[in-house]
Amino acid sequence: MSNNSASKRKDAHLDLARKTLAETRDSTRPLDEIELPYCALPELNLDEIDITARFLSHQLSVPLLITGMTGGTARADKLNAALVEVACQHQIAVGLGSQRASLESGQSQKNLRKNNPKACLIGNLGAVQIVGDTGFALAQRAADDFEADALAIHLNPLQEAIQPEGDHGWQGVEAAIMRLVDKLGCPILVKEVGAGLSAPVVRRLHAAGVRHIDVAARGGTNWALIEWLRQNPDKQALYSPFLSMGIDLPNAVQGARQAAPDITIIASGGVQNGLDIAKTLFLGADMGGMAGEMLQALEDEARTLHPSRLSEKIEQVQTQLRLACFLTGSKSVRDLQKLPIL
Numbered sequence: 001m002s003n004n005s006a007s008k009r010k011d012a013h014l015d016l017a018r019k020t021l022a023e024t025r026d027s028t029r030p031l032d033e034i035e036l037p038y039c040a041l042p043e044l045n046l047d048e049i050d051i052t053a054r055f056l057s058h059q060l061s062v063p064l065l066i067t068g069m070t071g072g073t074a075r076a077d078k079l080n081a082a083l084v085e086v087a088c089q090h091q092i093a094v095g096l097g098s099q100r101a102s103l104e105s106g107q108s109q110k111n112l113r114k115n116n117p118k119a120c121l122i123g124n125l126g127a128v129q130i131v132g133d134t135g136f137a138l139a140q141r142a143a144d145d146f147e148a149d150a151l152a153i154h155l156n157p158l159q160e161a162i163q164p165e166g167d168h169g170w171q172g173v174e175a176a177i178m179r180l181v182d183k184l185g186c187p188i189l190v191k192e193v194g195a196g197l198s199a200p201v202v203r204r205l206h207a208a209g210v211r212h213i214d215v216a217a218r219g220g221t222n223w224a225l226i227e228w229l230r231q232n233p234d235k236q237a238l239y240s241p242f243l244s245m246g247i248d249l250p251n252a253v254q255g256a257r258q259a260a261p262d263i264t265i266i267a268s269g270g271v272q273n274g275l276d277i278a279k280t281l282f283l284g285a286d287m288g289g290m291a292g293e294m295l296q297a298l299e300d301e302a303r304t305l306h307p308s309r310l311s312e313k314i315e316q317v318q319t320q321l322r323l324a325c326f327l328t329g330s331k332s333v334r335d336l337q338k339l340p341i342l
């Protein structure tokens with residue numbers, strides 16, 4: 001496929017992700033059913049609550065990762081530059097979207113590291129791209145390009161199956177992940193993109209040596225829907241039954257924690273605010289992840305970027321998480337993980 005059609009696809013993805021999320025944002029989510037145990041006797045000072053967290057050798061102001069979105073086009077590069085700069089200013093972690101397009105066209109994103117030397121910065125490749133010796137070499141280049149703190153590998157078979165240009169050959173991915181964990185010399189984070197990692201998959205990843213996962217569950221950005229909207233009417237009828245396939249966020253987090261008690265779990269897939277993150281920590285996650293909501297904050301419909309809106313969104317999440325700790329009698333975010341599930 002030409003670079004031009006790949007760029008058009010990435011632009012369409014960004015616009016459809018923003019549009020579909022705006023349309024579904026007010027519908028009820030399984031996370032809304034989760035109630036934190038309210039404590040009317042906190043014996044704490046709200047302003048002294050510790051919401052910091054450690055992640056990949058970085059001290060973060062809050063356990064939050066802006067998960068990877070896009071890459072490889074001029075628009076994506078501007079978006080990523082703004083995301084990384086604001087994330088670094090606020091001491092939160094940030095991932096890039098797939099680096100495949102930029103690496104294959106000989107571009108480097110090393111300026112992201114040069115301009116933000118202290119950023120907690122995660123690289124990204126699709127699972128099908130890491131298979132075999134060429135895949136391993138690509139992953140090495142992806143991790144080295146901007147001295148990534150970790151390399152994320154995304155598992156997105158539902159999206160690829162519905163995408164008109166999608167990859168259908170998924171053999172050898174598990175072995176390739178195991179090889180990266182063994183030989184890459186950079187932590188590997190395995191993630192979905194919005195349909196969720198199930199407990200059996202987490203168990204297999206854990207057995208392969210993976211110690212960081214992002215469940216990227218159903219309930220937020222819906223890639224099946226985004227690709228469905230790009231299909232012709234015949235194909236839409238064919239794929240309709242699959243639009244709601246996946247694992248929702250509470251089930252994904254609880255299943256992952258049971259499957260792999262010692263793994264770092266990032267909870268994403270429809271996380272909208274700091275209270276949502278508190279709920280996921282309560283269910284067993286270590287951090288929250290947000291993509292679509294951050295895109296909404298940063299970019300408007302005219303594709304103009306507003307870094308100040310993204311800053312405000314992050315500050316709001318920090319305040320909400322602090323409040324959630326206070327109102328459950330938790331003196332730190334770690335204490336949220338110890339609250340009894342009634």
Ligand SMILES: Cc1cc2nc3c(=O)[nH]c(=O)nc-3n(C[C@H](O)[C@H](O)[C@H](O)COP(=O)(O)O)c2cc1C
Pocket residue numbers: 013014017067068069070071096097098124152153154191192193194216217219220221268269270271289290291292293295
């Ligand atoms: C516009 C857009 C592009 C994305 N591109 C990638 C990608 O290249 N690689 C990846 O691992 N995930 C990608 N994702 C998935 C997100 O990292 C995240 O897993 C997913 O959107 C669920 O989180 P959310 O509900 O907060 O959006 C993308 C998401 C969005 C919104």
